[in-house]
Amino acid sequence: MSARYAVYFAPPPGSALAEFGAVWLGRDCADGTARAQPAVDGLSPTRLAEITTSPRHYGFHGTLKPPFALADGCCEADLLAAVAAFAAARAGFDAPPLRVAALSGFTALVLSAPCPAMRDLAADCVRDLDRFRAPAGAAELARRRAAGLSPRQDALLRAWGYPYVMDEFRFHMTLTERLPAADRAVVMAALAPLAAPVTEAPLQVDGIAVFHQPDRESPFNLLRRFPFESGSKPGV
Numbered sequence: 001m002s003a004r005y006a007v008y009f010a011p012p013p014g015s016a017l018a019e020f021g022a023v024w025l026g027r028d029c030a031d032g033t034a035r036a037q038p039a040v041d042g043l044s045p046t047r048l049a050e051i052t053t054s055p056r057h058y059g060f061h062g063t064l065k066p067p068f069a070l071a072d073g074c075c076e077a078d079l080l081a082a083v084a085a086f087a088a089a090r091a092g093f094d095a096p097p098l099r100v101a102a103l104s105g106f107t108a109l110v111l112s113a114p115c116p117a118m119r120d121l122a123a124d125c126v127r128d129l130d131r132f133r134a135p136a137g138a139a140e141l142a143r144r145r146a147a148g149l150s151p152r153q154d155a156l157l158r159a160w161g162y163p164y165v166m167d168e169f170r171f172h173m174t175l176t177e178r179l180p181a182a183d184r185a186v187v188m189a190a191l192a193p194l195a196a197p198v199t200e201a202p203l204q205v206d207g208i209a210v211f212h213q214p215d216r217e218s219p220f221n222l223l224r225r226f227p228f229e230s231g232s233k234p235g236v
Contacts (some may be wrong), residue, residue, distance in 0.1 A: 002216055003214050004067045055176065061211065064125040065129055082129060083226055088230065099111075210222075
């Protein structure tokens, strides 16, 4: 079965952060509609579309549990019910403000300071929902290993199907492909004013979202967003 699911942090549809991501990437992952991308000095519209291809395909998000196919005997309804129960038992929190940064050659929004609450949220998503994940096949393992993994990352890949989870997790919301230095400088300069309105205040983490991809060629879209419902909101 080629369909995949993922558990992401995704801002509420229509929020300032969601609108920023939809416009920058040229697609609203909440409803799948195309958006006109902004004009960027030094980049043609074609080049901007090209360097945002992969993040546009995956949708504007921060990964919590990376994409996975459903395990044998599991269905979408069961996954959604489990995520709903998971979210209902958690309280929202304020994470440090976002900032635009270069990350291994990519451009992304990252947290401006460490956030144990975000790290714990991601680890719990990976662990608590893993019964729904089909084991990674040999081809997927080989593809991940071809990028060059540390022994710890390889152990995480074998345990959880992805090398950058648990203590290797780094929250980020990807905005571009990996870029040459010249393009990266142009993009960073363009993003600074565009992202300013969504990087001034703490990031409100008040729910999680399940995204769905019907096949490997189709983009990921928001399937359902689940607000956190437990108690008062703690600090960072």
